Amino acid sequence: MKKIITLLFATLFATAIYAAEITYRVASYNADTDDFVLESWGEKPEGASAYFFNDYGATTGNRYNQIPRRHQASFELYGWQGCTIKSITFSMCSNNKAGTIGYTIVDGNTEISKMAPVDFASEQWFGEWLSKDQNVYGDITKSLNLNPLTTDTLAINLMGGTSEGSVYINSVTICYDAPESVTLESPQGWVFEKLVKKSTIAEGDVIMLYRSGVAACDLGGMTTSKYLDAKGVNNTSAVNEPDVLLFRLAKEGTAWTLTDQFGRKLGAKGERNLAWDEGVTTWNITLGYDGATIASTNAKYGTLRFNAPAESYARFWNYTSKSLPLPYAYRRVRQSQPTTPIGITLNYTERTIKLGEQDTIMVKPTITPAKALDKRVAWESTNTDVATVKNGIVHPIGVGTAIIKATTMSGGVQAEMRLTVTGNALKGDINADGIVDVSDATALVSHIIGITTYPIELCDLNADGIVDVTDVTTLITTILK
Numbered sequence: 362m363k364k365i366i367t368l369l370f371a372t373l374f375a376t377a378i379y380a381a382e383i384t385y386r387v388a389s390y391n392a393d394t395d396d397f398v399l400e401s402w403g404e405k406p407e408g409a410s411a412y413f414f415n416d417y418g419a420t421t422g423n424r425y426n427q428i429p430r431r432h433q434a435s436f437e438l439y440g441w442q443g444c445t446i447k448s449i450t451f452s453m454c455s456n457n458k459a460g461t462i463g464y465t466i467v468d469g470n471t472e473i474s475k476m477a478p479v480d481f482a483s484e485q486w487f488g489e490w491l492s493k494d495q496n497v498y499g500d501i502t503k504s505l506n507l508n509p510l511t512t513d514t515l516a517i518n519l520m521g522g523t524s525e526g527s528v529y530i531n532s533v534t535i536c537y538d539a540p541e542s543v544t545l546e547s548p549q550g551w552v553f554e555k556l557v558k559k560s561t562i563a564e565g566d567v568i569m570l571y572r573s574g575v576a577a578c579d580l581g582g583m584t585t586s587k588y589l590d591a592k593g594v595n596n597t598s599a600v601n602e603p604d605v606l607l608f609r610l611a612k613e614g615t616a617w618t619l620t621d622q623f624g625r626k627l628g629a630k631g632e633r634n635l636a637w638d639e640g641v642t643t644w645n646i647t648l649g650y651d652g653a654t655i656a657s658t659n660a661k662y663g664t665l666r667f668n669a670p671a672e673s674y675a676r677f678w679n680y681t682s683k684s685l686p687l688p689y690a691y692r693r694v695r696q697s698q699p700t701t702p703i704g705i706t707l708n709y710t711e712r713t714i715k716l717g718e719q720d721t722i723m724v725k726p727t728i729t730p731a732k733a734l735d736k737r738v739a740w741e742s743t744n745t746d747v748a749t750v751k752n753g754i755v756h757p758i759g760v761g762t763a764i765i766k767a768t769t770m771s772g773g774v775q776a777e778m779r780l781t782v783t784g785n786a787l788k789g790d791i792n793a794d795g796i797v798d799v800s801d802a803t804a805l806v807s808h809i810i811g812i813t814t815y816p817i818e819l820c821d822l823n824a825d826g827i828v829d830v831t832d833v834t835t836l837i838t839t840i841l842k
Contacts, residue, residue: 377541383548384735385411385436386452386532390418390425397425401548402699402734402771406539408622409440410603411548428462428519429527436517436533440603445509445538449517450502452531452737454491455481459526462486464519466505469512474505478522489754495723498531499752500737509540534737549699550601553691560692567693568608568619571597577688578604579623599697607693702736702772704729707765713781713816714757722755724778726767735771742766748780760784760793781816789839791819802836809833 383403390397397413405411415434418425428434446466453462463478482490487499519530539545553569562568570577571594578592592604608619708725728736740750744763749756755765757780765778781793789797791804792815807813808820809828820828822835 379539379541379543379545380447380536381405381539381545382534382536384532384534384737385413386734387413387415387426387530390415390423395419400734403534403548404545405548406440406444407544407546408603409438411439412437426529426531427527428521428530430461430521430523430525433518433520434530435519438515438517438535439513441510441515441537442513443509443540443543446505446507446515446535447538448502448504448536450500450534450536451519452498452500452533453481453487454493454498454529454531455487456526456528457492457494458482458490459524460490460528461522461524461526462519462528463522464503464517466507467516467518468510469514471511473507474503476503478520480524481528491752491754493527493529497723497725497753498529499754547696547698548601549697550599551693552695552697553597553600554694555597556690556692560690562610562692564610564612566610568610569597569600569605569691569693570608570688571691572688576600576602576605578602578606579621597691600693601697699734699771700730700732702728702730702733702769702774705738705767705769705774705776707767707776707778709778711779711781711814713783713818715783716757716760719757722757722780724750724753724755724765724767726753726776728769733771735769737770739768739770740765741768747782755780757782760795762793779814783816783819789822789836791815791836793819797836797840799840802833802840805833805836 381404383401383405386400388398388400397415397418399411399413401411413434413436415425415428415432417427417429417432418434421427426434449466451464460481461478462481463476464474465472466474476485479485481487486501491497491499517533519528521528551567553571556562556568574593574595575591576594578590590604592602594600594602594605606621608621611618611620706727706729708727709722712722714722726736726738728738738753740753742748742750742755742763742765744761746759747761747763748758748765750765753767760782762779762781765780766775767777768775783793784790784795789801791801791808794800804813804815805820805828808815809830809832817828820832822832822839825831
């Protein structure tokens with residue numbers, strides 16, 4: 362849903378600006394089709410599309426998201442004219458201790474932002490190296506102060522430098538403002554349902570012509586042929602192909618019209634003929650005052666009729682023969698949405714280490730269900746004097762206890778790890794603050810009665826393997842000395 366964030370007043374009129382974000386993740390490379398597969402979630406401008414290309418991944422085929430030195434990968438976005446990019450978050454990692462990366466952002470043919478390649482571990486990027494072997498990607502946000510895009514095409518280019526090593530791109534998240542004139546939609550596509558015989562359709566309904574895994578489209582703009590094209594659509598519950606023809610129902614006077622996304626009215630004044638060669642036969646669409654008739658050019662086949670009476674409804678009359686190679690009419694019913702995370706666990710729930718024993722602790726989340734697309738996690742340390750955390754990388758920096766919290770950005774489910782950092786062994790220092798005093802006795806009692814939890818090696822003062830009141834007695838004796 363659009364969120365109004367600001368109003369810009371020009372003379373007597375107000376223009377609403379809407380804030381949105383979308384994430385594109387590089388999922389895989391299909392060597393058979395030479396295509397890179399993107400997964401996406403969030404909101405995009407209606408009809409917008411995105412493509413990914415990697416000149417290194419396209420030649421090797423097995424490291425689709427790797428950007429070595431002197432190579433480039435690009436996200437190409439179409440349909441973003443008028444939007445304003447506010448920030449881009451890159452999710453990336455490096456070859457442990459090597460890899461340089463830079464970027465350019467191009468509006469049509471105009472470069473609007475750039476940064477020359479530098480080390481991934483520099484402060485301009487993540488600030489430290491991330492190992493590809495650990496499958497940990499770091500989020501780096503680049504805030505931008507750009508003007509609204511003037512063209513339909515936006516390119517985000519990532520360039521490797523000249524030094525050894527590679528950088529790996531997992532995803533990009535684009536935060537942007539959209540003008541009121543731009544409708545936002547889910548990148549998951551739309552759910553379409555088949556219309557049965559005499560189905561009633563309402564003004565504003567959107568219709569797709571579909572059969573046997575293909576939908577009607579017009580790839581050539583009908584400049585070379587009167588035939589429509591067939592576009593593969595694997596799933597009618599997630600249709601997001603921008604080339605598929607979508608006819609919107611409207612009423613002009615007493616005539617119903619079906620208008621595609623290119624503004625071509627089929628069913629207003631006069632008649633128009635279209636055809637689609639499906640490889641079996643050819644069918645024609647004739648739309649005029651009386652509605653649409655979709656018929657095979659082969660006389661032995663019947664027709665599919667769109668009825669346009671003067672009343673406040675319209676109907677599709679489906680053919681009855683099962684053998685006809687004509688299309689079915691499908692109505693767009695709702696936007697398809699990604700699966701939301703409902704659970705998260707961490708590879709550690711509790712850790713105790715001595716200060717200086719480890720520079721970093723890698724905390725890795727597992728999100729359920731596995732098919733949830735948005736697996737982004739926000740990290741927090743409750744005590745930054747004890748430990749800091751960034752993208753699950755925990756740095757112990759002081760003695761004490763910190764809770765490391767991981768919260769999914771989608772769904773808001775949370776998991777925690779309790780981290781206790783001890784100094785040099787100090788008998789009786791239960792709360793690990795470097796001093797043995799009455800606060801440690803209080804902490805020990807809290808541990809025994811189950812209010813808080815401390816490492817057993819700190820609490821078992823008499824070394825009998827059990828933490829009980831005898832340990833409290835031992836601690837009090839130590840304090841009174």
